[in-house]
Structure formats: structure tokens, C-alpha cells
Amino acid sequence: MLTAWFSGAGRIDVREVDDPVIVDPLDVIVDITFAGICGSDLWGYRGLLNRPAGSTGHEFIGRVREIGRDVRSVVPGDSVIAPFVYSDGTCTECRRGLHSHCANVGRWGKEVSGAQAERIRVPYADATLVKLPWDSSDIDAELARKLVPLTDVFATGTHGAVLAGVGDGDVVAVVGDGAVGISAAIASARIGAERVILFGEQISRLSVAAEHGIETVLITRDDDVSERLRAINDDVLADRVIECVGLQSAFDGALSLVRPGGSMGFVGVPHGVDELAPMRIFDNETRIAGGVAPARHYLEQFVEDTAAGRLDVSTLIDSVLPFEEVAAGYEAMSSGSALKVVVSIASRETPTGR
Template sequence: MRAVWFAEPGRIETREVPDPQVVDPTDVVVDILFTGICGSDLWTYRGLVPHGEGGIGHEFIGRVRQVGRDVGTLRPGDTVIAPFLFSDGECEECRRGLQPLCASSGIWGKDWDGAQAQAIRVPHADATLVALPWEDIDTDLARRLIPLCDVFATGTHGAALAGVGSGDTVVVVGDGAVGISAAMAAARAGAARVLLLGDRPDRLKVAEGAGAETLRVSRDESPVEAVRDLLGGRLPDRVIECVGMQGAFDAALDVVRPAGTVGFVGVPHGVGPIPPARIFGRQIRVAGGVAPARHYLPGLIDDVVNGRLDPSPLVDRVYGLDEAAAGYAAMDDGSILKAVLRTS
């Protein structure tokens, strides 16, 4: 089969690799139909996160080909979607809906084979995969579903961590796919006003199309006064940080109102410790963590089915699997927001 291969920073190839097979009785093999390139894959592509040569990618939709003898909920031919990590579904953390804390969890393309491929072996299949109600997945439907694997689930988690509720004023820091997803999730949670901060006009337009207000700010300037002016002299109740860099984290802590809440889902890269006095004096609550995408997937799928959710504007280009290098390059230079790869 063909698979995207991380050769070295800045170099993505497509190679022939062995077909996966069922190994453990709880495994299934999935023929992948569509797979996504995530913004977090760019950390690897840029050499900022260590990654050995090999498969990459963690977002996919596919069709079950083969099932292990202990798999109870899936059959060959089922169309499925995967969260960005697998988990066993049996431990206390999984039962609490905190699958990233499962001792058996792992991320595709990091702890397992990469999902930017024509097929993949899925462990703990009953607990990990979610069956889809569609037999056939076309490109338009894939653009609505692939964001649910990671970026939209992560944005939804950011809104939950920030405690967004009815009537809140919310600021989202970051204009990537996760940030725009968080803005959409905040509105879905009942926020009265959602303001997204970013520095790329094309991405701000996508956020505006999704219903958010936007404010263009550079990464080197404090947004506090501009936000205060735009919000009529006040600061937001909730802030969702979706970048993971020091400047974004500082902006989130600075811009939230006293006794407000910051939820952060940007994976921290080079972010320093938070001095306790910085949050103590203003009584700021801070919560962050890896999104339990498997926990959110059933509800998000139901909303897509019933027309209440359409995250397809996050995906602006679909490439063939052999065009993966072009997709990475386009996301890296910012000319597109998110790419999906069609494997057939």
C-alpha cells in the first residue's frame, strides 16, 4: 500500500509500505478513504518536534476491511471515523470520558503507524472507532467530517475547559483551524459574543464566515486595549488559547477579565511556567489539556447528520495521497488553512 512518509524536516514522500494485518483479537484493519493534514503535523514537518523517519498523520475516515475475533461492534464494510488517538475504553479514565489519560492510549503517527496511508491497523477498535451512518463518503462529506477527528474536537474541548456558557463574552487566541473551531464551539455553547484574535486576513475571513467577530493583532503586541475598546470598555469572561506559544499564552492571561477563565488547548511549545501571583491576584482560573476527541465524536457526528454543524470551511484543499508533499508545503507557507488527502 501507499503511505505518506516523513523523511526529514521539510521532506515528505509517499512510499510503498507493507499492508497492515490484524494482530490482536481486538484489532481491525481499516481501508482509509480520506485523511487529514493537521496543523500539529507541521511541528514535525518544521523539525520543531522530534520525529523519527516513518509514517505520519492522525486523522482518518475509512471502511473496515478485517476484524479480530473479539471485536463486537464493527463488521467488515462498516464506514468509520477515528479520533486522533486510540484508547482501551475499559479503564476509569476512559469511562470518565478522558481517553487521552488512558494508560493504553496512543496517537496515530507518533505512537503507532501513521494515518496518512491507504490502510491502518486499529487497536482497541470497539472503544476507539465510531461507526458512521453513511455507506459512501464523497469529498464534500469528508470535508465536513475530517475536522471532527482532531481540530474541531479540540476547539470544542477548549470551550468546555474555559467554561463557556449562555451569555458569555469569549475571546479566542489563534486563527488556525483549532482557533476557528473554538470560536464555532463557543457560539454553539451559547456565548453571546465571540471575538477571534489573529494576524492572517484570509483566516480571519473564515472565522467571520463562521459567525465570529475578529480582531487583527500582531503576535508581538498586547491585545488588551484593542479588545477592551472593541468590547465597550470590558474584558471577556472566557478566553480560549489555541496556539501554544508564549505570546499567545501571555495574551490569553492578560486579556481575560478578573475572575475569568482561560482554557488552553494549544500544545505548549517553549511556554514558561506561570508565576502563581500572576493568576492569584486576579483570581483567574486556568485549565488545559489534550482533547478527548472520542468523547465528543458521537455528538458532533449527530450534529453533522442533522445539519446543525458544518466545519467544512476549515478545509480549503483536497489533494491526492501522492500530492501530500504539496499539501504540507501549502499549509506550511500559510496559503491554505487545512488540507485533506484522498487515498484512492
């Protein structure tokens, strides 16, 4: 099969590798139809993280090709979506809804091969995969733009809102205008926030959020964001703040937006965020929580809402490229000319199931 292959900073190509095979009775092999490129894929691509060479990607939808003998929830031919990590669905943490902390958690492109590929092996398939209510042949690029963000960025943004404790009537401030930040703003509005204000540095990205009815504030790195918020919010800070960048400056800015007794969630993976002054938390009575989204916990509801027309995050994807142009997709996201890219993967072989 063909897979996108990372071979060092700035180097992605498509190459031939061995097909994945079933190794455990709970495994499923999926023919991937659409795969996303994630902001986190770019850390290695930009040389900011020392990532080993190999297949890459962790966001996908596809069609079941082959099932292990103990798989009960899907049959060959079914359309499926997967969260950005797999999990067993049975351990203590999974039963608590914290699938990202599963005792048997694993990542595509790490414990198993990556998702920007023609096929993938899915461990614990009954627990990991969510069946889609569409026939695979009916999932076109337009529908894929609504579905692929649910695997990771929209789940991560939603988790930020949950960690921040967003509820009815809250004023919510979101720091970061990437796909996760925009997702956190959309999720906060869905949960019932009265007012959602997104702070970001790129006008093109803020305009995507504005399409969803989100208020936006264009900032520069040197801005005092708390002053900007006070200026538009009756001199008051935010009830809930969601930090979606992961850099010290964004973290400090986000903390400065929390009203006394308010709370903050952070889902930007911290890179060099070393300072969290206890007195700052103490003086402001701030509650703070961060973590990796249990995407599987949210995924069924997202799919149901998308099918019912209550959720449409297709604006997060600005292009759907053919698989052979995956390197151009990485470059477009790395240069900032694209917010998020999906690749369309048409397997060269017909599925064995039907």
C-alpha cells in the same frame, strides 16, 4: 500498501510498506478513504521537533476491511471515523470521558502506523471507532471536508471551550486563528456564548471565522490585545478565554484578556511556554486549565450534529488533494497558503468484506 513517509525536515514522500495486520482480537483494519494533515504534523516537517522517520498522520475516515474475532461494533464494509488517538474505552479515565488519558492510549504514527496511508490497524476498535451513518461510497470530498476536522481540530477547539468553562451568555475571546482557534470560536457559539471574538494575525483565516458569524480582530504581534478587547467590549475583559497557539506571547496575551474572576482554557500544545506567574493568577482570580482533547468523548455528538445539518466545519479545509500530492499539501500548510488540507486515498484493492 502506500503510505506517506516522513524522512526529515521538509521531506515527505509516498512509498510502499507492508500492509498492517490484525495482532489482537480487538483490532480492526481500516481502508482509509480520506486523511487530514494536521498543524501538529508540521512541527516535524518544519524541523522544529526532532521527529523520527516513519509513516505519519493521525486524522482519518475510512471503511472497515477486516475485524478481529472479538470485535462487536463494526463489520467489514462499515464507514468509520476515528479520534486522533486510540483508547480502550474501559479504564477509569475513559469512563470519566478523558480518553486522551487512557491507560492504554496510543497514537497513529507512533504506537501504530500513520493514517496518511491506504490502510491502518485500529487497536481497541470497539472503543476507538465511531460508525458513520453514510455508506462509504456516498462519502465524497465535500462530506469528507465536514468529517475530517472532527477527528482532531474541532474536538481540540471544543475542548478549549469546555476547559475555559464557556457557558450561556458569556463573552468569549479566542487567541489564535488556526483551525483549532476557529474551531474553539465555533464551539463556543454552539455552547451558548453570547459573543465570541477571535484574535488573529491573518486576514484570510479571520474571514473563515467570520463566515461562521464570529467577530474577528486583526492583530499584530506587538498589539496590546487587552486594549483591543476593551475598545470593543465596553471597556470590559472577557468572561472566558481560549488560547489556541501554544507560544509564550499568545499565552501572555490570552491571560491579559481574562476579566477578574474569569477563566481560561488552553489547548495550544505549549512550545517554550515557561512562565506562568502565580501573582498574575492570584491578583486576577483567574481559573486556568489546559490539556489534550478527549476527541473520542465528543465524536459521536459531532457526527450526529453533522448528519442532522447542525454542524458544518467544511470551511476549515481549503483543499482535498489526491494522495500522491500529499507532499504539496504539507508544503501548502507549512507556507501558510492553506489553512488545512485533506488527502483523498483510493485503495487499489477492493475490500474483502463485501
